[in-house]
Amino acid sequence: MKFEDQYFKSAFSVDCVIFGFDTNALKVLLIRRGAEPMKGSLAIPGDLVSINESLEQGVERVLNQSVGISNLYMEQVYTFGRVDRHPDGRVITIAYYALVNVRDYKLSAASFAESADWYPVSEALELELGFDHNEILQACFGQLKLKVQSAPIGFELLPKKFTLSQLQLLYELILERDLDKRNFRKKILSLDILTPLNEKQKGVAHRPAKLYQFDEEKYRAMKIVGGLNFDAKKNS
Amino acid sequence: MKFEDQYFKSAFSVDCVIFGFDTNALKVLLIRRGAEPMKGSLAIPGDLVSINESLEQGVERVLNQSVGISNLYMEQVYTFGRVDRHPDGRVITIAYYALVNVRDYKLSAASFAESADWYPVSEALELELGFDHNEILQACFGQLKLKVQSAPIGFELLPKKFTLSQLQLLYELILERDLDKRNFRKKILSLDILTPLNEKQKGVAHRPAKLYQFDEEKYRAMKIVGGLNFDAKKNS
DNA sequence: CCAACATAGTGTAAATATAACGTAAAGTAT
């Protein structure tokens, strides 16, 4: 094979698993592809990256087209490069995940999509996705699980004001196990990155909970010690 | 820009930071580039990946050309894709690291290299490397540090038979901090993945230490519990 | 042969972190 046929003949894409927390469920955004290849199949939002576009710009573009918003928390996870993973030629893809508060944004089917919808993560993991997207989803969810135990990224998924119970539920959904209420509160509060507000939950049919806010400044200021650890042993 | 100029006009490479442990130093293999681009500068071994070659095959090839051996422990770390990172066009690179026992193999300057040599990691981190290889080296070293605390990959860098002191030194070099001897031994032995041999160190001018061997079967058999943790607090 | 040297090998106690657990208080709905 000649040099020019062997190299500089490939393309690369970014795929972005967008996680969202909607009141009481952890969800992931999937699109129904509106164009070939894999037209009609479910997939993670993603797109080819142009040769004069950085990876991050590519992800930003995909996010903009999918949830119409930029500046989300995002993280690169893994690069998938199976030779035959894409029907149109050699396309390797760099997988990212991003975190959104579902209520904040409106979905807009991206140019490459026929439709876009939120699926509960557990459900999405069972669906058949196009390309190698099942593998990608799994890798990203795994990474999220790890990350959530070493940095307070949970807040990226919540509205500005939230209750400790909401926060705990979110962690339980991500970690897929129950946490002890008192221990959770103790641990979270001991991090000293939450500001309690003089405000309570409204419209609930029971004792309303105090609202809290994530204090980004305090978080940045603190030197990050070891990982968090939510009842790793017995509840597992 | 037309579609065909925008996509399928890029290339991708793999770069592989090869870590080696040589008696008493943690080293990394660097090459002096023998071809353009960046001819003459120091760099991490790597090469373009052909369009019908998988990423892993690409890394294997680079490893073969560099240390003449395959089947090393390796791990993907991160993908670097700055638009202008490569002078010849759009080339994104997928960074891996690999672990070798330096004594086992002979270096062979790869086709793309003028020479190849082991550098102490601390020194290599200070050198000016070609492309964005400083960044890559840092990312890989960081990843190694993390990984060594959650899986017993240290053994990949040691000869089959080793002493606990050698193992401890290796961990100290990777983690860049001192570890307590008794606590280290306690922890490592409690993992129950080392087989003590009826054999002692030879040719040392002091009391010879007992030799141990990593028991891969036992390791595989055991369900991996939480991370290891080497005196995280006070010695730091 | 013996003294000097160098590293191997070993245990315990104190401090800290994690895990388990139940009850009273504050709202809402009827």
Add this chain to the structure above:
DNA sequence: ATACTTTACGTTATATTTACACTATGTTGG
């Protein structure tokens, strides 16, 4: 006013982590 639902909260037992110093075993050199 009663039933209902969820909030809020502290203590004890257990497990893990950290700190710390001396004797044993070999080699080397005089």
